[in-house]
Amino acid sequence: MPASDLHQIAARLKDANTLLFRKLSLATKGAGYWQSMWAAGGTPAAGAAAGSVNGRQCTRATTGAAQYVDPVAGLITQICDALFSAGQKGRIVIYDRLWDDSALNASIITLQAIAPPALPRYADGEGVELWGETHAAFGAVNTNFTAKYKNQAGVGAKTAVYPWTHGAPVAGQMFPFPLQTGDRGVTALESLQLSVDTGAAGNLGLVLLKRLCSLAVKAADSDEIYDFIRTRFRQVQDNACLAIMVHANAATTGDVDVDANLIQS
Numbered sequence: 001m002p003a004s005d006l007h008q009i010a011a012r013l014k015d016a017n018t019l020l021f022r023k024l025s026l027a028t029k030g031a032g033y034w035q036s037m038w039a040a041g042g043t044p045a046a047g048a049a050a051g052s053v054n055g056r057q058c059t060r061a062t063t064g065a066a067q068y069v070d071p072v073a074g075l076i077t078q079i080c081d082a083l084f085s086a087g088q089k090g091r092i093v094i095y096d097r098l099w100d101d102s103a104l105n106a107s108i109i110t111l112q113a114i115a116p117p118a119l120p121r122y123a124d125g126e127g128v129e130l131w132g133e134t135h136a137a138f139g140a141v142n143t144n145f146t147a148k149y150k151n152q153a154g155v156g157a158k159t160a161v162y163p164w165t166h167g168a169p170v171a172g173q174m175f176p177f178p179l180q181t182g183d184r185g186v187t188a189l190e191s192l193q194l195s196v197d198t199g200a201a202g203n204l205g206l207v208l209l210k211r212l213c214s215l216a217v218k219a220a221d222s223d224e225i226y227d228f229i230r231t232r233f234r235q236v237q238d239n240a241c242l243a244i245m246v247h248a249n250a251a252t253t254g255d256v257d258v259d260a261n262l263i264q265s
Contacts, residue, residue: 017069019079019261019262020259021042022043022256023037023253023255023256025087025252025254026039027252028246028250028251028252030248030250030251032248033248034173034175034176034245034247035170035173035248037245037246037253038064038172038245040172042255045063045064046063047063047243050102050103050205051102051103052101053102053103055099055116056117057117057119058097058100058120059120059241060241065097068236068242072264075264075265076235076264076265077238077263077264078233078262079094079212079213079231079233079262080260081225081226081231081260082225082226082231083223083260084257084258084260085217085224085256086217086221086253086255087252087254087256088248088249088252088254089220090217090247090249090250091214091215091246091247092245092256093214093246093247094214094215094243095242095245096121096210096212096236096241098122098209098241099189100205100208102204104192104204104205106138106143106194106204107139107199107200107202108197109193110193111191114190114191116189119187119188121210121238125151125154125184125186126152126184127210128152128186128209129210130147130149130177131175131176131177131207132145132175132176132205132207134169134172134204135204136171137168137169138168138198138199138200139168140167141198142165142196143164143196143197143198144163144194145194146161147189147191147192148160149179149188150188150190151179151186152183152186152187154187156188157190158180159180160180161178162177164198189206212234212236220254231260236262244256244258
């Protein structure tokens with residue numbers, strides 16, 4: 001059963017998995033933008049684009065995922081604490097990457113149909129977020145990205161619109177799609193359509209993810225520690241594809257380091 005008091009937590013920490021991220025700095029669009037660290041060098045190894053519009057299930061075996069050991073049957077994994085730093089102030093988000101795709105074209109306005117596999121975790125879609133991720137820069141023309149999806153109840157043809165007004169993106173730039181009012185998550189994507197050709201195809205992807213832990217970097221190159229109260233003891237599902245993204249306060253992310261203890265009980 002999950003640890004329920006400080007004595008149990010302390011006892012399990014001696015056998016904790018340490019989740020490591022050592023990611024090299026990436027250029028961002030600028031202060032206030034989200035940057036994926038999926039393709040950044042370091043530890044874990046750089047991940048790659050999915051390579052298809054229909055995408056893939058992401059698991060611990062997907063290149064780019066941080067490594068840890070799944071618990072034995074009957075136990076669960078939780079984030080107990082985290083030591084972290086970054087070369088720039090901002091925010092680091094640890095998330096479970098459930099599904100991603102790529103090869104979406106930002107220079108056409110016809111509907112681009114998506115037939116994804118089922119989610120490998122969080123199949124009920126509760127709390128699953130939809131994000132865009134740029135693998136290669138597309139054009140600078142403003143457009144609306146309209147995604148059709150199935151919500152947490154499996155109801156399809158729901159609409160999420162992201163108004164792109166940022167000019168040409170940088171590789172790795174991420175952006176969140178607001179879901180339709182009343183929806184609490186996503187179980188599958190159905191399509192993407194642009195209102196206007198951006199001027200260059202680029203390589204655009206979508207990501208379905210479950211946010212696990214948000215870490216505030218208050219000062220550059222300064223270690224911060226979150227205990228189990230601040231990490232909220234969030235559960236990590238078995239075979240999770242753990243990755244990070246950064247909300248940067250500058251034109252680079254700076255090198256990003258995270259050591260998180262995962263306990264199993």
